[in-house]
Amino acid sequence: MKNSKSVIVCGGGIVGLCTAYYLAREGCTVTIVERHAEGHDHCAIGSSGYVSPSHVIPLAAPGMVWKGLKWMLNSRSPFYIQPRLDTELMRWGWHFWRASTHRRVARAAPILRDLCLHSQGLFEELNDVTGDKSEYRRDGLLNLCRTQQGLDDEANGLARIANELGVEARVLDATQTAALGLGVKLDIAGSVYFPIDAHLTPARFTTALTALLKEMGVRFQWSTTIYGWRNVGRRIAAAQTTAGDLIADEFVLSGGSWSSGMIAGLGLRMPMQAGKGYSLTLPNPRFRITKPFILKERRVAVTPMGDTLRFGGTMEIAGHQDRVRPERVEQIIAGALAYLPELTPADFAGVKPWFGYRPVSPDGLPYVGRFARYANLTAACGHAMLGVTLAPGAGRLVAEVICERKPSVDLTLLNPDRYS
Numbered sequence: 001m002k003n004s005k006s007v008i009v010c011g012g013g014i015v016g017l018c019t020a021y022y023l024a025r026e027g028c029t030v031t032i033v034e035r036h037a038e039g040h041d042h043c044a045i046g047s048s049g050y051v052s053p054s055h056v057i058p059l060a061a062p063g064m065v066w067k068g069l070k071w072m073l074n075s076r077s078p079f080y081i082q083p084r085l086d087t088e089l090m091r092w093g094w095h096f097w098r099a100s101t102h103r104r105v106a107r108a109a110p111i112l113r114d115l116c117l118h119s120q121g122l123f124e125e126l127n128d129v130t131g132d133k134s135e136y137r138r139d140g141l142l143n144l145c146r147t148q149q150g151l152d153d154e155a156n157g158l159a160r161i162a163n164e165l166g167v168e169a170r171v172l173d174a175t176q177t178a179a180l181g182l183g184v185k186l187d188i189a190g191s192v193y194f195p196i197d198a199h200l201t202p203a204r205f206t207t208a209l210t211a212l213l214k215e216m217g218v219r220f221q222w223s224t225t226i227y228g229w230r231n232v233g234r235r236i237a238a239a240q241t242t243a244g245d246l247i248a249d250e251f252v253l254s255g256g257s258w259s260s261g262m263i264a265g266l267g268l269r270m271p272m273q274a275g276k277g278y279s280l281t282l283p284n285p286r287f288r289i290t291k292p293f294i295l296k297e298r299r300v301a302v303t304p305m306g307d308t309l310r311f312g313g314t315m316e317i318a319g320h321q322d323r324v325r326p327e328r329v330e331q332i333i334a335g336a337l338a339y340l341p342e343l344t345p346a347d348f349a350g351v352k353p354w355f356g357y358r359p360v361s362p363d364g365l366p367y368v369g370r371f372a373r374y375a376n377l378t379a380a381c382g383h384a385m386l387g388v389t390l391a392p393g394a395g396r397l398v399a400e401v402i403c404e405r406k407p408s409v410d411l412t413l414l415n416p417d418r419y420s
């Protein structure tokens, strides 16, 4: 039976767009409220575009706390936390520390796998619906390791866990990696290859999806900022916005790394940090790379996107600071030069760095589901490094929650109240 609810989706990034799609398909009357104008930049736009079920280990994993503490003092490190006196950051760090155990990772990994596989299936359906405009390709993904130590760690860590969870991971030496014909010379000890992974050009995907949503009757309220809420008891009556109060039956929180700030006035606690990342896109690369890969020790992701080639990476927990830190961009370039001997600094000349803020929860699991305190407010945020991969899945799950159907994936660990 078709649903007749009106729903306001608060935030028009990739998660908000996908959520609007599944709600509209259910028959809901959907409005997306987005503070920026149409065609705006958002976190998926400059991302690496991976749709990657191989990412079964959350950021909060054993060893990361010590690495993080060591890297904290070095703004050139792949994972940089800017030391600052901020109670939100301290609370987030405390929960991150508590989540970084073998037991918690063993609990989170199967959920991440289920979410990723569910979402990848939906991506493939959506790709058909949008007429293959997003350049979605299931070409696999390689984690390239420059040293034997790095390869052994990867084989005994991620590859072992992925295989145990049924996500195929093949450990390859340098010759076997070269035999895959990646289209570029590599200076590596070997790699771990995940054949199931896919990639796409995110801007093409969100543009095609926006056009589809308009055809489906979804309303866009561009250039409108949500700054508060009007509630009546346990229900949200309206979102207070720069365009006046907007009323609906249901509200979805999809404000990315701004989500926890958006609900601060409601007395809800949902720890979140903005994990800034950068990317550099070469418009006319000198070589055609055939499969995406991650430069493991440097944590740089390389993705062929149509005729272009993108290098993305770094995680900088320093709040929303809209400025480029040159040393972090230099680290991406230095990492790329170390693995790809044919590449030169001149390849990056004139390329403008892009940056975006990943919405990072402390335990590496997103927040998806209803808040206990408000009967008509549902979270769809906190997807961190997996927001592209998980966007269709999150959207579908939110639509199932709002339309009171059994969610396709167990939402217990994704409860947005888990830190309340």
Ligand SMILES: Cc1cc2nc3c(=O)[nH]c(=O)nc-3n(C[C@H](O)[C@H](O)[C@H](O)COP(=O)(O)OP(=O)(O)OC[C@H]3O[C@@H](n4cnc5c(N)ncnc54)[C@H](O)[C@@H]3O)c2cc1C
Residues within 6 Å of the ligand: 010, 011, 012, 013, 014, 015, 016, 033, 034, 035, 036, 041, 042, 043, 044, 045, 046, 047, 048, 049, 050, 051, 052, 224, 225, 226, 227, 254, 255, 256, 257, 258, 259, 262, 275, 276, 277, 278, 279, 312, 313, 355, 356, 357, 358, 359, 380, 381, 382, 383, 384, 385, 386, 387, 388, 389, 390
């Ligand atoms: C360098 C980099 C590489 C990445 N690579 C990958 C990858 O390969 N694969 C992958 O799966 N993920 C990747 N990610 C992560 C992924 O891009 C994000 O997790 C995802 O895009 C987050 O989407 P979102 O819709 O939740 O948030 P956002 O894109 O941040 O969207 C939130 C929207 O809400 C709006 N908003 C905020 N506050 C308000 C308000 N008060 N009123 C109205 N609107 C508001 C914002 O303007 C924004 O448009 C990468 C990220 C980075 C930075």
